[in-house]
Amino acid sequence: MVQPLVLPFIHAEWFETPAVVVHRPTLDRNIARMAALAADAKVALRPHVKAHKTVEIARRQRMAGTQGITVAKLGEAEVFAEAGFRDITVAYPVISAVKRDRLAALAARARVTTVADDLEQVDLLARMAEERAVTVGLWLKVDTGLYRCGIPTAEEDRAAAVVSRILLWEKRWREEPGGGVYFAGLLTHAGHAYGAESKEEVEAIAESEGEQLAALKKALQMRGLPTPALSAGSTPTAARVSKVPGISEIRPGNYVFNDRTQVRLGVANPEDCSLRVVARVVSRPTPDRCVIDAGSKTLALDQGAHGSSGLEGFGVVCGKEGLRVTRLSEEHGVIERPNSRVELPRVGQVVELIPNHACPVVNLTRRLGVVGEAGWEGWWSVDAQGRVE
Template identity: 35%
Template sequence: MTTTLAAKIAREYGTPCAVIDMDKVERNIARIQKACDDAGIANRPHVKTHKNPTIAKMQIAAGAKGITCQKLGEAEIMVNAGIDDILISYNLLGEEKMARLGALQAKANMTVAADNSTVVAGLPKAAAASGRPLSVVVECDTGRQRAGVETPAEAIALAQEIAASKGLQFAGFMLYPTETGWADAQKFYDEALAGVRAHGLDAKIVSTGGTPNLKNLGKLKGGTEHRFGTYIYNDRMQVAAGVATWDDCALHIYSTVVSRAAPERGILDAGSKTLTTDTGGLDGHGLILEHPEAKIARFAEEHGFLDLSRSNTRPNVGDVVRVVPNHVCVVVNMMDEVVMVRGEEIIGTLPVAARGKLR
C-alpha cells in the first residue's frame, strides 16, 4: 500500500528518500523547550541529529540558550550561519584543530570540553590565536564509561590545570549520566564542586545530556543546562526508551519494495548505505509503518532484506513504504538533503549542511 504522499515523493525525488514532517519537528522543538523551561534548565540542543543551521536557529528562536556540536566541522557550519554560542562536547587535539578552534573563537563564543591534561595543554594555542579567553568544561564520567574523568579528584585537578593555563577559563562540568545513574552523578558532582570551590573556582556551567534522559531532566541539583539531540526527529530507540511516541518520529525513510522473490521475504531499496547497521540494541533495522510485523532482518549495501513471516499484510513490488530508523542520527549523516513536508504537501528540501563533518 502506497500513500498519496509516498507516491508523490517517489515520483518527484525517487527512493530511498529521507522525509521530515515539519509540523512534528516544530512540535518536538516546543515540547522539549517547555520541558526545559518547566524544569528551570537551559536547553542547549545538540545538532548531531539534524546537522542543519536552519533547524538550529528554529531551536534558538524557541528559547534554546545555544547549541552543542560534537566536532569542529559541525561548529564551523553553524558559526558561518551566524550562530554564536556553541559548546563542543569533545576532546580536541592537534595543531590543525587548534588553528580552526582559534578562528571560531574569534567570531563566536565557544566552550570546549576536556578530560585530560594533554588536551588542556593544547588549548591555549587556540585562545592565543583568537585573542581572547577560551572557556573549558571538564568532562566527567559518572558511569557510562565513554569519555570523561572517572573520579571527582581528577575533575578537581583538571579544573585547576585549566584555571592555571594562560588564556583558558574553567567554566564548569559536563556530564552524560546513564538513565539510571543520576544519584551517582549527583554524588560525583557535589564532591567535584566542593573541591573546585575550595580552590577559589566555581562552575557556571553544569551540562547534562541525552534525549533518553528527558525523564531525568532537572534531577541533578546544580545543573544549569541539558543537551538534547535526537528529540528533534526521534527514532525507534527513543520510542523504546519511553521518551517519544511513534507520532513524535518526524523523519521517515521512504523506500520502495523492489523484489518479492518468495512469499515470506522481500527486498527494499534501502540497505546499509541508507539505514546503517546501527541497531541501537533493537531487533531488526527499523519499523515499517505500513507493515509493523515485518522485519528488516539484514542488509547488503543497497538491499534491505525483509522477513515477512510474521506479517499479516505483505507489500507488493512497487509499494513505497515508510521506515522509522532505529538510530536517526547516523541515518541523517548518510543524506545530502531531507525532503520537508506538511501534511500531504511537499514544501521543499533542506540540505544536511554538516553531513560528513567528522573532523
C-alpha cells in the same frame, strides 16, 4: 500499529527513493516540548545539532528558545558558525595542531567552549588561545558511567588538578590583555542510558548523572575551586536530570526526530518519530521475502546507540503490523514476514520506515524531504552532512 506520517502526501510513482523525510508538524512539536521542559526546569537548553546537522532545524530550535548549540566536531561548528550561530560548545576533545588552529579561527567569530580532561591538553589549548589572541571556555569533561572520555567523578584529585590548571591559565588571561582560556564548568554525557532496559532505569541513570556532577562540584568548592556551571543531559535523560538541583544546562539532540531507540527506552511514542525513511520494493523473490532499495547506506547499521543492541532488525514498516527490515546489504534491505497472516508489500510499492537511530541516517543523506499538514513542502539541505573532521 505504527501509522505512516508522510506516505499520504507523496506521489509514489514519481517519488525518488530511497529518501529521508521529516514530518514537520511532529518535528516542531518535539522541539516545542523540549523547550518547554527546559523552561519549566529553569535550565538552559543547548541542543546537540549533530543529531540533525541541518541549519533550518537549528533555526527552528533557536526560535523555540535555546541558548547556543552543541556540536561534536569542528566541521559541524564551522558550518553553523557560517550560518550565524555565535554560541557553540564543541563537546569533543580538540587535540592536534590543525584542530587547534581551526578552533582558534572559530573562536575569532563566535563564543566557543570545548572540553578537556588532561593537563597537557589544557596547556596546549591555553597557549593556542594566547598566541591567537582568542578566548575559549574549557569544560572539565566528567565520566558519570559511560566509560568513554572524561575523568570519573570519584577521582576528585585528578579533577581538582585539571580545574586548578585551567584556573591558573584563566588568572593569567584576566590579568593580561589578549587571549586565553577560562573555566566553564563540569560537563558529562550519560550515554550509557541508551543501554537501559526500562524507563525506570533510564530515570535512575539520569538522576545519578546529575547527582554525580553536583557532588563533584561540591568537592571542588571545598578545595576552593569555584565551578560556574553543570552541563548534562541526552534525549533519554533530559527530563529527569534537568530537575536535579544545580544543573545549569541540558544538551539533548535526538529529540527533534526520535526513533526506534527512543521508543524502546520509553522516552517517546512511535507517533513522536518525525523522521521517516521512504523506500520502494524492488524485488519479491519469495512469498515470504521482499527487498527494498534502502540498505545500510541509507538506514545505517545501528541496533542501539553507543554499541548497545536492544533492537531487532534495522527499521519498522509503518502500517504493516509486525513487519521490519531484518537484514541489510549496502543498497538492499530485506523484509521478511513473521507469519503467513502478514501481507508483504508488492513490487513497486513504496513503504515508510522508522529507523533504529535517526542520527546516522541523517548523516548519510544530503537532504531531508519535508511534509507539512497540507502536503509536500520541499527539501531541507543537511548542511553539515559528512562533516566529521
